[in-house]
Amino acid sequence: MSSADSVSDKQELLSAIANDDAEQMSIILQRSPSCVIESVGSALHVAAMYGSIACTEHLLQESCELNCEDKDGHTPLHYAAVEGDPEILQMLISARADLYSTTRDTRARLMSGGLVIDMAGGRNSLHLAAENGNSEAAEVLYRACPQLAELEDLDGARPRDVALREGARAATISAGRKAVVDLLGAEPIPSQEELRAQAQADVAKGRKRLDLAEAAQKVRLAEEKALNGTPADHGYQSRWPKLYGLQGSDLHSLLHPDLVAALSLKADARREAVFKICEEITPGVYAFQCISDGTAALNQQLLEELDNIESWAAESPWQLSRPNSMNRYGVVLQDVGLGAIAQSLTTAVVLPLAAALWPGRFSDLSDIHAFTVRYRENEDRLLDTHVDSSDVTLNLCLGGSFEGGDVYFHGPAGEGRDPMTSPHPGGPGPCSHCRASHQHHSGTALIHLGNHIHGAHQLRKGRRTNLILWCRAGQKEAALPELD
Incomplete structure (x- = not known):
């Protein structure tokens, strides 16, 4: 298959799933079974992201890889928790998706490195629902597995802590996050100042972990390059x-x-x-x-x-x-x-x-x-x-x-x-x-x-x-x- 065909298949696959067209999705996957969307992951990730019921059902019937991870360690269940679709979540849980699967620490460098965004790892699907204030998704996950509420991410935060600390970035906690907080416990809610301080401490801990990981990765890459050498070391004229x-x-x-x-x-x-x-x-x-x-x-x-x-x-x-x-x-x-x-x-x-x-x-x-x-x-x-x-x-x-x-x-x-x-602007108009x-x-x-x-x-x-x-x-x- 040419690279142009591959790009076309990916675009068609995205469009079919976004429109919840399971039949068209199946045709594309039969034609191009290795069609993978690098930035998202598998077709099931895309279906969870778009809340595509028919496509999700078809993929589960076809025994797709239920706990496949994208490049950042997110499974389809994580995507469904972020997007907050309770029906998709219930379908994945019924298919025995791994409820305890957690994400990895992730650092995104945008604008050629001018903008750095760190995302804490060790978060399960309930953490992600709480982080995004998706109360319906949080309720489905909590009812299915109450133990998720007691698990800590790599910053030491439980899902309820994440909902509060993410909410502390605004003047008041949103209704969605407040519903998640009420669902997950009756402990007193700290003041906004305390929550902001806790959130800043989490950011500092995450940054330190990612700085160390990034430094180690640079050393590994340098060692690999030293071993691999330059083209001249491999016979290049x-x-x-x-x-x-x-x-x-x-x-x-x-x-x-x-x-x-x-x-x-x-x-x-x-x-x-x-x-x-x-x-x-x-x-x-x-x-x-x-x-x-x-x-x-x-x-x-x-x-x-x-x-x-x-x-x-x-x-x-x-x-x-x-x-x-x-x-x-x-x-x-x-x-x-x-x-x-x-x-x-x-x-x-x-x-x-x-x-x-x-x-x-x-x-x-x-x-x-x-x-x-x-x-x-x-x-x-x-x-x-x-x-x-x-x-x-x-x-x-x-x-x-x-x-x-x-x-x-x-x-x-x-x-x-x-x-x-x-x-x-993306088009030809003035900027x-x-x-x-x-x-x-x-x-x-x-x-x-x-x-x-x-x-x-x-x-x-x-x-x-x-x-x-x-x-x-x-x-x-x-x-x-x-x-x-």
Whole structure:
């Protein structure tokens, strides 16, 4: 089955279940029995989410996997508890769904890491009904298994505690949560201040657990990468070998002459020259010509090398990692052995430009996450509104033949403005938050602070590849380099 067929089957499956069309759902599952919806889980998860009675009944008759977990450890019973459909819950309980199954600690990173949401694990279906104030679902679950009310999640909270502490985020506890609280016990209800304090303590405990788990995961991934090595360790033959040891001094012939001239000046004169070569397309966002034209230009060499690596990887066991949480296509430069390019560009270009554009703010940007992103038909074609996980971002267009895909900018995050409260419209209409739009050209670059809200319009045609450097202050103080 082609990837296009798979996507079509998933969409049709979602539509059939949402409309509670059991017959159509059955046809799709017979045609594509491995059709799985990654973000949701199984067809039974979807039926529970939509409250689709006929589809749920059919799936249970077909002996589907009753306690299948999604990526966060949620079973169909958990979904039904969240959505609060008592009939679906009763059907799952009668089919002997695992009432004691609990969720895992989960951390979601949205907006390329700019927004972090932690969700406590160890919660059973009654916890989830209480968390969402679903009193009907809570009653069904409590009557079926009263012991659930005494079980604690990983924060040490029982379902009644969860209902109260979640309700403490508002001025008063909602009617639904109050009904759950009354159902699960007659203990005195603490004041809103006490509940908020308990909720904040739970958040802190969960954050600590997830921070430790995340740190351990990074160590494991680093160890795996060290064992797996780079493509060169597995027999890969480079198209442009000099890229792998590129130093700052090597950039003279590769960067645009105007940029080299500006960065070769001493600090005082450099600032004035930088403002002459950079166009401020909106306050705090600057565009400039970074790479010289020519067949041996740095961006062309890098594009050819990346294509070569991807072609090799497709025929080998070595696996490419996705560049970040929002983009699916591209590479992490360090993973493929091209970390020297990121280090050299940061030292020779990003740091001196940042020092000139934002005086006194940056003396070190040694923590670098460098990756490429690719946009084209049947792959990623746009990028949702977000902020970067960086102090300073360099976005260099490596090239390609393309139409559309302009990057748009709102204002910086803060003062009540963030990507969630200032979304970009999905259609072609105007955006009241937009302050500027930039059309990418091969060899041009943007530099801006990481907290600047932005995104990319849909690519209409062709292919575009960009090199992104997310630069953060490291643990050391570094003298500003001179490019001479």
